[in-house]
Amino acid sequence: MPRSPFPSPRRSLALLLPAALLVLTACGEDSSADDDGGSASGGDGSFPVTVSSDAGEITLDDRPEAIVSLSATATEMLFAIGADDQVVAVDDTSNFPSGVPTTDLSAYTPNAEAIVGFAPDLVVLSDDINGIVDALETLDVPVLMLPxxxxxxxxxxxxxxxxxxxxxxxxxxxxxxxxxxxxxAAVASVDGAGEGRRVYHELDPSFYSADSTTFIGSVYALFGLENVADGASGDNDGYPQLSAEYVVGQAPELIVLADTVCCGESAATVAQRPAFDTVPAVQQGRILEASDDVASRWGPRIAEFTESVAAALDG
Known part of the structure; x- marks a missing residue:
């Protein structure tokens, strides 16, 4: 499977694809957490507080002051909500915002001893790879798993x-x-310009895409866009591999490239593909060159991505 946000497309889609599709994944879902990644009790900033995630329920007696994040999305969330001074270490894919305490910790091959070396009082991750949750809990480290x-x-x-x-x-x-x-505001700004238009979201140059059942697909649905990946057959868990012929035949009026960093794709490279000069999106110049990271993470920058989609539709 392709993984777009980082240099190798074989690594980064782990932050997107459901666990059923991946061996080394950084996501996955569990209906026991009501499909929202977790729940919490309390809300006034007082402790103790009991919270529940896909790793189970934990009670934090005190405000965590040494958080380790093994999820690039969780890192963005923590810094956005004001917990930046509580984060002591993040994994090697956490590259936003500027100045995060990036380390050589790996979200793909997590090591409990290396994590505990930062003396965390809370670890946040996106998947239980190689039994890391049990390993940390055995060491009395509270864990939140947010797929x-x-x-x-x-x-x-x-x-x-x-x-x-x-x-x-x-x-x-x-x-x-x-x-x-x-x-x-972004959706309202286009005044329905997306209704009925077809969109193709590209995760890598081998035409892996994301359909409407995925997080990124839900953003396109806000604009009334028709996702060409929805018509792909087979058991793909939301991320089908299409073909050049299929994409051209679907005649998308908007193409969103989420492989600009990993793979160097651009409006120019798309236009050079065989038969793509017949695609409306190419002819009309409606190709959004998105940041791989912004288009793959479900954190605060999804607002930025939605604004860029609106700009592409309105341009």
Missing amino acids: AVDDLEGSYDQLRLLGEATGNGDGADDVVADIQERID
């Missing part, structure tokens, strides 16, 4: 959960409100 979500509400729920767990509930509420306001 990839299916829609915006799932993202908002995870932001609020992190707010509760870190004592930054107000900050989380503010971030959610800002995202919602920006997304609503």
